[in-house]
Amino acid sequence: MSTRNVAGFLDNGAEKTIVIGGHYDHLGKGFQSGSLTPDSQNQIHNGADDNASGTAGVIELARYFAANNIKEKHNFLFIAFSGEELGLLGSKYFIENPAVPLKSISCMINMDMIGRLDETKGIIISGWGTSPVWGKVIPDLAKTRKMRYTIDSSGVGASDHTSFYLKDIPVVQFFTGSHGDYHKLTDDTDKINFDGEAKILSLIAQVVEGVDKEANEPEFTTAGDPHAGRTTSNFKVTLGVMPDYSFSGKGLRIDAVSKARPAANAGIEAGDVIIKLAGKEIGSIYDYMDILGEHEKGQTVEAEFLRNNEKKVVKVTF
Known part of the structure; x- marks a missing residue:
């Protein structure tokens, strides 16, 4: 269609x-x-x-x-x-x-x-x-x-x-x-x-x-945490990514990564598909959110993801 x-x-x-x-x-x-x-x-x-x-x-x-x-x-x-x-x-x-x-x-x-x-x-x-x-x-x-x-x-x-x-x-x-x-x-x-x-x-x-x-064109500024105003107060951590909500495959496909946030610091890029976080498999965005809810700031976990069908593993510090 x-x-x-x-x-x-x-x-x-x-x-x-x-x-x-x-x-x-x-x-x-x-x-x-x-x-x-x-x-x-x-x-x-x-x-x-x-x-x-x-x-x-x-x-x-x-x-x-x-x-x-x-x-x-x-x-x-x-x-x-x-x-x-x-x-x-x-x-x-x-x-x-x-x-x-x-x-x-x-x-x-x-x-x-x-x-x-x-x-x-x-x-x-x-x-x-x-x-x-x-x-x-x-x-x-x-x-x-x-x-x-x-x-x-x-x-x-x-x-x-x-x-x-x-x-x-x-x-x-x-x-x-x-x-x-x-x-x-x-x-x-x-x-x-x-x-x-x-x-x-x-x-x-x-x-x-x-x-x-206005005399000048609007100046672009990088706004705050992409999750601000969107997640519940139970979330103490974030990767700093924008999920691809249209992705229907297994895992969490990343649409964008915020600078100087945990994902960016770990080398995760737009287009990567996270398939495992903190030892738990991610089948959908809901799995990802459940995992976030279990962690605190300062904790370090492993993230496993696919980049051009190649599997990579990095350490992510929230």
């Missing part, structure tokens, strides 16, 4: 381009893995929040910037990614086959699940640590709208901004939070806060305008 990313380019004749994206795929009729509704195969999973809300955001922002009669200092590339639920496949494909040179991308703004705004909790903004520009532009705009928000500095997560961050591109993601309808048949339009989403899109539009008006 094949699928496509869907893109629209607003050409302002500029050297730099701002990417605005969100994934449009969901779980279909439940035959692929991921549905949390029991016995839900052959039943349509509409995914109103995940991620029709973000897809609508991409379309609305494209409409807004195309019709504002302003020639901004940046071009805009609006992308609806496919294959996100299977492991960020659409955004990975774009990064490997970019429609514009990667060096010309100023920053990437991602919308994933922005349809359930609770005014008392606000929104979650990820990627804050990937560029100083977010801390410069966003706070005053959010304050004007009386929009509460919390931040996650990490540039990686289970959404498409990760693919851009791993290529040293500043990213920011907007998210209204998890809920009990996630990946269930009940994630439908009756649960969407339409006024709330409109408020979020108004904020994002002004964030884009703020970045466009």
